[in-house]
Amino acid sequence: MSVSSSIKLRQILGAELDKLVTLPLIWFTLTGTFILNLVLAAAFTSVGVQGATGTQNILNIGLASMGYLQAGFIILGILATCSEYTGGQIRTTLITIPWRVFQLSTKHLALAIITLPMAFIIAASAVLYTFIMMRDTTVVIEIDTMITTLIGATGYLTLTTLLSAAVGALLRRTTPALVVLLGYYFIVSPLTRVFLPSNKNFLNYFPDTAGSYMYMPSSSDEISVLTPMQGTGISMLWTLSFITVAIVFYRKRDA
Template identity: 75%
Template sequence: MSVPSSKKITLILGAELDKLVTLPWTWLTLMGTFILNLVLAAAFTSVGLQGEAGTQSVLDTGLASMGYLQAGFVILGILATCSEYAGGQIRTTLTTMPWRGYQLSIKHFALAAITIPAAFIIAASGVLYTFLRMRDTAVGFEIDTMIKALVGATGFLTFTALLSAAVGALIRRTTPALVVLLGYYYVVSPFSGDFLPAFKKYFPDTAGSYMYLRPSPNEINVLTPMQGAGILMLWTLIIITAAIVFYRKRDA
């Protein structure tokens, strides 16, 4: 019996949200990332306080931990798609929801629904902590600048989780997916500037960093936040599309 598309979307979205919120690793990962952010914010703030008063930026210091926080959202994205393969639950999922294209697409929407508020809270907590510690010594900032930076940071972490979920759907195994992505983010990408300096800014993590970072005055040919968001979004959509194509063709 055919099911209307709107009904399919509602059923799948409810099921995918339920799976994510009841997966213990979802909350353990987010809680661990939140604690890590506060620890790093405290460390970066302490270093900033030792500098010359009036030269530190609250936003730059509060968001300095983003390069480390992305690891938590990489793990979150991978677990969202790989966890069902570990115990064979994917067979039950595909039996009850045989619309593979809808199912994987909406899984990413469900992941975004959880990631967006979590990413905002985590990013904002670091900035808030830094502001409370450095408000008397740091350079001032405008509220709209802070909001733009936090929105950019939230978008960056959300796209990172979605891209990681798509890679997880392609690889289907947690450990290999973690090796591939963490190897890219912390080994390949940092050293790529020595070999591909002209193209590094178009890599997903580098382009995404322009969504929240203020470029150095000496940096040339920088991307705007919108350009960085567009490039990261394009990377994410391409990998999600590839994941959906392979997902529909492969056996569970």
């Protein structure tokens, strides 16, 4: 049984990877995100190049586009799960793969396999561009710090993508999912941070705020901050919770 289940899981994973890899919108989204990120990195670097010194400044400027960059990965996650509902392809999928829990779980796994390297490349390209442009204004770059920061940024973008895919699976329609997630990340959350008192520590436990601690260290005098590990744990908890809810609903309702 274990061998049969393992073979079945590999076959389902292969099918989900094949669907994602052959979906043009996935690559259009990733390409557009990569280009937009380089444009933003160039803009932020041109602003910060005068008088900016030190490793931390380079990392901060190189990753300053993360707030905008996450939009591309939100779209990526939504497209991964909602695209099959557009033309009714989901029915063919469920006829071919009737095990809904396996099917949706492996779809998220396949999405993570694609997202991880692309998120690292896109995040690293911005930092590399900033480093090249600011190499004359910095003293030394600590490789360990840069790698740790890039891993954190990659993890955040990947978790955001998976969370978005889970929301897409729940709503099953691209436009509502985009409105909900982009509205939260770019309107609700920023306004909440502006209008609520700064001592409201619960804001640190929102998925986007907690995730920011994965890659952007806070100043030592900031109160009630999270460590990168705590930010990672909270972000993973949000993502796994949404995936679990999506699987439960996916299993119980008709396609």
